[in-house]
Amino acid sequence: xxxxxxxxxxxxxxxxxxxxxxxxxxxxxxxxxxxxxxxxxxxxxxxxxxxxxxxxxxxxxxxxxxxxxxxxxxxxxxxxxxxxxxxxxxxxxxxxxxxxxxxxxxxxxxxxxxxxxxxxxxxxxxxxxxxxxxxxxxxxxxxxxxxxxxxxxx
Amino acid sequence: xxxxxxxxxxxxxxxxxxxxxxxxxxxxxxxxxxxxxxxxxxxxxxxxxxxxxxxxxxxxxxxxxxxxxxxxxxxxxxxxxxxxxxxxxxxxxxxxxxxxxxxxxxxxxxxxxxxxxxxxxxxxxxxxxxxxxxxxxxxxxxxxxxxxxxxxxx
Numbered sequence: 001x002x003x004x005x006x007x008x009x010x011x012x013x014x015x016x017x018x019x020x021x022x023x024x025x026x027x028x029x030x031x032x033x034x035x036x037x038x039x040x041x042x043x044x045x046x047x048x049x050x051x052x053x054x055x056x057x058x059x060x061x062x063x064x065x066x067x068x069x070x071x072x073x074x075x076x077x078x079x080x081x082x083x084x085x086x087x088x089x090x091x092x093x094x095x096x097x098x099x100x101x102x103x104x105x106x107x108x109x110x111x112x113x114x115x116x117x118x119x120x121x122x123x124x125x126x127x128x129x130x131x132x133x134x135x136x137x138x139x140x141x142x143x144x145x146x147x148x149x150x151x152x153x154x
Numbered sequence: 155x156x157x158x159x160x161x162x163x164x165x166x167x168x169x170x171x172x173x174x175x176x177x178x179x180x181x182x183x184x185x186x187x188x189x190x191x192x193x194x195x196x197x198x199x200x201x202x203x204x205x206x207x208x209x210x211x212x213x214x215x216x217x218x219x220x221x222x223x224x225x226x227x228x229x230x231x232x233x234x235x236x237x238x239x240x241x242x243x244x245x246x247x248x249x250x251x252x253x254x255x256x257x258x259x260x261x262x263x264x265x266x267x268x269x270x271x272x273x274x275x276x277x278x279x280x281x282x283x284x285x286x287x288x289x290x291x292x293x294x295x296x297x298x299x300x301x302x303x304x305x306x307x308x
Contacts, residue, residue, distance in 0.1 A: 119302045133187040153268060
């Protein structure tokens with residue numbers, strides 16, 4: 001499972017790099033579908049990952065307001081700072097945790113930890129697919145979505 | 155790993171169902187980014203999955219021409235018919251296979267089997283993310299990308 005998180009983080013960092021060439025007004029511009037903008041997509045991916053990774057560990061949710069992170073650099077800094085906590089949790093992941101159930105404050109019901117980690121993997125890839133369409137619309141080449149050829153299995 | 159394939163197949167079938175309400179000319183229409191159209195995206199996902207699942211088993215690649223599958227029903231039939239072979243392979247998947255290397259006819263280099271199955275998972279989710287943008291453009295609600303609440307961990 002960790003390999004797909006590693007993949008997501010590589011792709012995410014490449015998108016941060018790629019977006020440096022995009023004017024901030026294009027990153028903020030309202031677009032059809034998805035979360036509505038390129039920058040908010042990046043923020044939303046982080047926010048959802050961090051909330052669930054805290055939730056899975058029984059930590060209370062922390063609310064972060066997008067209004068306070070309206071530059072690419074600020075969103076990238078959030079990504080870097082939260083990543084350490086997420087990595088440290090996933091480094092200790094084992095398949096025995098798959099079926100353990102938890103509850104979180106922002107949703108009803110019980111969720112298996114294995115369900116949540118897979119949800120996070122798919123959530124990020126899904127939104128990156130959306131970015132790839134918007135990238136073409138503004139004339140930049142999307143980041144490759146390939147898992148192969150990234151050196152993840154060397 | 156199998157859970158994320160099961161997720162992908164559920165989402166894929168929901169897209170086939172959702173696309174029934176879309177006129178064929180909209181499914182075939184050239185669009186910006188991605189594979190260029192909704193129907194070709196669905197065909198491409200199947201084609202890539204089947205090629206790699208055959209390749210991973212040492213079976214020769216079979217060429218399928220998109221020109222022969224230009225209706226939603228035909229692409230759905232392909233999906234159903236190939237799915238049995240893919241499921242049967244994945245039912246016998248074990249993590250021991252992760253690091254086994256293979257070669258395929260259409261690419262240079264050696265690929266780990268674990269790299270390929272993860273590539274297929276991410277490949278489909280990525281393209282479904284693209285469909286979700288195009289769906290909004292033509293006024294239909296995208297299929298949910300949630301892994302949670304699908305009963306995969308009951």
